[in-house]
Amino acid sequence: MEQKTRKVVLRGAGCGECGGCYEVAAGESLELYQLCGEDDHKVRVTLAEGARAKLLFVASTSGSVSYDYRVELNGAGAEAELWGLFAARERGVAKVHTDMRHNVADCRSNQQVRGVADDEGYGLFEGLVYVAPDAQRTEAYQQSRNVVLSPAARIQTLPQLEIYADDVKCSHGATVGQMNEEQIYYMRQRGLSEEDARKLQLGGFIRQVLDRVDDEPLREEMERLLFPAE
Amino acid sequence: MLKVKNLHASVDGKEILRGIDFEVKAGEVHAIMGPNGSGKSTFASVLAGNEKFEVTAGEVEYEGENLLEMSIEERARKGIFLGFQYPVEIPGVSMANFMKLAVAERRKAQGLEPLTAGQMLKYMREKAAVVELDAKLMNRAVNEGFSGGEKKKNEIFQMAMLEPRLSLLDETDSGLDIDALRIVATGVNRLRSESNATVLITHYQRLLDYIVPDFVHVLYKGRIIYSGGKELALKLEKEGYDWLINDYKE
Ligand SMILES: Nc1ncnc2c1ncn2[C@@H]1O[C@H](COP(=O)(O)OP(=O)(O)OP(=O)(O)O)[C@@H](O)[C@H]1O
Ligand SMILES: [Mg+2]
Numbered sequence: 001m002e003q004k005t006r007k008v009v010l011r012g013a014g015c016g017e018c019g020g021c022y023e024v025a026a027g028e029s030l031e032l033y034q035l036c037g038e039d040d041h042k043v044r045v046t047l048a049e050g051a052r053a054k055l056l057f058v059a060s061t062s063g064s065v066s067y068d069y070r071v072e073l074n075g076a077g078a079e080a081e082l083w084g085l086f087a088a089r090e091r092g093v094a095k096v097h098t099d100m101r102h103n104v105a106d107c108r109s110n111q112q113v114r115g116v117a118d119d120e121g122y123g124l125f126e127g128l129v130y131v132a133p134d135a136q137r138t139e140a141y142q143q144s145r146n147v148v149l150s151p152a153a154r155i156q157t158l159p160q161l162e163i164y165a166d167d168v169k170c171s172h173g174a175t176v177g178q179m180n181e182e183q184i185y186y187m188r189q190r191g192l193s194e195e196d197a198r199k200l201q202l203g204g205f206i207r208q209v210l211d212r213v214d215d216e217p218l219r220e221e222m223e224r225l226l227f228p229a230e
Numbered sequence: 231m232l233k234v235k236n237l238h239a240s241v242d243g244k245e246i247l248r249g250i251d252f253e254v255k256a257g258e259v260h261a262i263m264g265p266n267g268s269g270k271s272t273f274a275s276v277l278a279g280n281e282k283f284e285v286t287a288g289e290v291e292y293e294g295e296n297l298l299e300m301s302i303e304e305r306a307r308k309g310i311f312l313g314f315q316y317p318v319e320i321p322g323v324s325m326a327n328f329m330k331l332a333v334a335e336r337r338k339a340q341g342l343e344p345l346t347a348g349q350m351l352k353y354m355r356e357k358a359a360v361v362e363l364d365a366k367l368m369n370r371a372v373n374e375g376f377s378g379g380e381k382k383k384n385e386i387f388q389m390a391m392l393e394p395r396l397s398l399l400d401e402t403d404s405g406l407d408i409d410a411l412r413i414v415a416t417g418v419n420r421l422r423s424e425s426n427a428t429v430l431i432t433h434y435q436r437l438l439d440y441i442v443p444d445f446v447h448v449l450y451k452g453r454i455i456y457s458g459g460k461e462l463a464l465k466l467e468k469e470g471y472d473w474l475i476n477d478y479k480e
Contacts, residue, residue, distance in 0.1 A: 186318040186372075187328065188302040189278055189311075190388060191335035200331070204322020204371070 049075030088121030117153035237288035248452035264449035309395030415440030
């Protein structure tokens, strides 16, 4: 089936206070990419029957940034993917709030959000999955994975499931960890400097989300936002 | 090439290596055997520079230099290669990218020109063929989702890529079926030369049918308690370690 796809890229200060409201009509699809380093941003997406949305955001800051995504699955067969990366450096604060609302039956959603905090940075992920009483045969997945790179950095993750239907497939997971020292050791044993090994590992963590961006210049722009020094 | 004298090492205050003496010359193959938990992997890790272990006494000389003063990566760049008993998975880091960086470091240390992208690709294909490793694995993340056998072959592939002078292979034969064992052993044999040396840590004589060692050592409770020729491995396989351990107790 041919789908009509709308592609939107929201950048920097240009996102304004509100990333906007998007209604995706039956059978159509939306791809939304957002990359910002400052301010608070709200995005609202509603999906009609069989509509699809692929949402991917990158937030990286040494100041303060917050994202608030609400996705309403309003028609049977609607599907939403939400991919996100947030990074807080120096004394920066990055907050992400997501609200995935399964209002009707037979919809699918998948949220994969990763966070990194360095120096004295603070990151927060709050992710809600709501499944209405009639929303049978819902499939909803959510994963929050985070790494803290320094002793003073912090990340909090608060996944939340509110499920009122009984025939659903839902799973969620959340982890906050440090760099994996076994991996660093392995790479150094092959001759990589400790710094290169750490960079490669962090790059790998981020890449698992960035790989979802097919547009190469856009992906590189996101990488630059995440590693501003290079 | 390598001279270990009275090496002691501990982890979390617990002494694991309790006075190891060990010497390897260029061109030699040594096998280290010994019961579980005797300190074989620890010995290899200490030689590789794993910071988890603390060296509390002893000396290690590698190519005339003090090995214990070198960082993990310096040792690697100078040609020490450790084939891990449990190779580590690194999600998100592709084999190709990882090998590109590792080979660049090794070549720099050898005073060789860096390889162009095209040369690197060809080199990687060539070496993957040595251990019959599917070249498609180069596009995957390091060891992620590799089968047990593929992980072990991948260690020997990396060894082939890095052309080490001293290879420490920690149970590279464990978990391999007969064909894979033959492939891995052939790979190791092809990399053997007069100027490099290999230390095989193993529980099984069958590996030593393929890679014939010059010396076999028994490590027990953190010490090398017995050394002999290749026939020692056969005797150990038949009789176990009891006769030695009892001897050692007396
Ligand atoms: N990180 C650690 N913390 C505490 N004890 C450790 C640690 N690493 C190793 N040990 C202990 O040191 C001893 C030697 O372990 P090692 O892995 O070197 O044995 P091994 O000879 O390689 O055994 P195997 O044949 O089972 O591989 C064991 O008793 C093990 O429990
Ligand atoms: Mg071991």
